[in-house]
Amino acid sequence: QLQLQESGPGLVKPSETLSLACTVSGASITDYYWGWLRQPPGRGLEWIGTIRTGGSSYYNPSVNSRVTISVDTSKNQFSLNLNSVTAADTAVYYCAREAGLFEYWGQGIMVTVSS
Amino acid sequence: DIQLTQSPSFLSASVGDRVTITCRASQGVSRYLAWYQQKPGIAPKLLIYAASTLQSGVPSRFSGTGSGTEFTLTISSLQPGDFATYYCQQLNSYPLTFGPGTTVDI
Numbered sequence: 001q002l003q004l005q006e007s008g009p010g011l012v013k014p015s016e017t018l019s020l021a022c023t024v025s026g027a028s029i030t031d032y033y034w035g036w037l038r039q040p041p042g043r044g045l046e047w048i049g050t051i052r053t054g055g056s057s058y059y060n061p062s063v064n065s066r067v068t069i070s071v072d073t074s075k076n077q078f079s080l081n082l083n084s085v086t087a088a089d090t091a092v093y094y095c096a097r098e099a100g101l102f103e104y105w106g107q108g109i110m111v112t113v114s115s
Numbered sequence: 116d117i118q119l120t121q122s123p124s125f126l127s128a129s130v131g132d133r134v135t136i137t138c139r140a141s142q143g144v145s146r147y148l149a150w151y152q153q154k155p156g157i158a159p160k161l162l163i164y165a166a167s168t169l170q171s172g173v174p175s176r177f178s179g180t181g182s183g184t185e186f187t188l189t190i191s192s193l194q195p196g197d198f199a200t201y202y203c204q205q206l207n208s209y210p211l212t213f214g215p216g217t218t219v220d221i
Contacts, residue, residue, distance in 0.1 A: 023203055058209045096158075102161065103161050105159065107157075
C-alpha cells in the first residue's frame with residue numbers, strides 16, 4: 001500500500017525558505033511522478049509543482065520563480081523548497097502521487113509563515 | 116491557464132436528497148477531469164476520474180458526466196458521510212488547476 005508522509009518545520013519566518021520532505025513507502029520513487037499541493041486555511045487547493053521520473057519538473061506559474069522540487073532516490077523522498085516566503089504562503093502542504101490526478105496523498109502538514 | 120468554476124459554491128441538503136454540482140472549464144479539457152471529496156482536516160479523496168469513471172471503492176451513488184467545458188458530479192441519495200467539500204480538477208494541461216469547491220452541508 002502506497003503511503004506518503006510530509007515532514008518539516010511548522011513555522012517559517014518571512015523572507016526565509018520553506019523546506020519540506022515527503023517520504024514514500026510502498027513504491028519506488030523512480031517509478032512515478034510526484035507532486036506538491038497546498039491549501040491555505042479555509043480556502044481551496046492549489047497545485048504547486050510536479051517532479052517526473054528522469055528529473056524533469058513542472059511548476060505553477062504562481063510560484064515558479066521561488067520553487068524547487070527535487071528527488072532523493074537514496075531516501076525514497078522528494079522535497080519542496082519555496083523561498084522568499086510571505087504570510088500568503090501559510091497553508092497545509094500536501095505531497096501526492098501525480099498521474100495528472102492525485103490518488104495517493106500525504107496527511108498534510110500545516111506551515112505558518114510568521115515572525 | 117485553464118480556470119475552473121463550480122456552482123453552487125454552497126449547497127444545503129438533507130439525507131436522501133439528490134445533489135448535483137457543476138464544474139465549468141475556461142477551455143476544453145476533453146474528459147480529463149477528476150472530482151475529489153474533502154472533509155475538514157483530511158486530505159482530499161479521489162472520487163471520479165476521466166469525467167465519469169468511479170474510483171475503486173467509491174459508492175455507486177456518486178456519478179460524473181460531461182466533456183469539453185461542462186461537467187457534473189451527482190450524488191443520487193445523500194448519506195451522512197457525504198457532507199463535505201467537493202472539488203473538480205482538470206488534468207488536461209499544466210498548470211493543473213482545481214475548482215474553488217462546493218460545500219455540501221445540512
